[in-house]
Amino acid sequence: MKQHLGRQVGVQNVEVSLRDGKVDITPKEDGRIDPAQLLKATYDSGVSVAEMDMTVRGKIVKDETGTLSLQSSPNQSFALADNDLSRSLTTLAGSTTQVTVRGQLYKKAAGKKKASALYPLKFVVLQVEKQE
């Protein structure tokens, strides 16, 4: 699995802890990494993903339907799940403020062996680390 993940686009380093089932992925400097592709690659290597957390830096944007997203690059954004923390970021929508947030992009539904649908992924903000 380590080799398989290490071959994915944008991956610089993969650390696997067999003891606690933890996989740490360090993206390359350009940050052009696709979390959905990593989820798929992990399943393809024969293990199932229980959770995927990530730390992302980006701008808060709001689309025409009012959905908040964290735009991490011009062509990559993550729709934010509605919670108190994501609502606290509403005022930053459309501004140039860069926020660094830690959150959960994926959590396997209880009792399911495999993810039934990987899309759409919603990013649950767990902590706002920085605003700049």
Place this chain on the structure above:
Amino acid sequence: MNIRKLAMVLLFVSPLMPHSQAEIKHIEMRVEGMT
């Protein structure tokens, strides 16, 4: 300053500049069924 020269400098230097845009800093997964 010659505008054309400036444009050429920017064209060649921009790919070398650090990506100041936002990015994914770190990803952590918890997996099951790993041996």
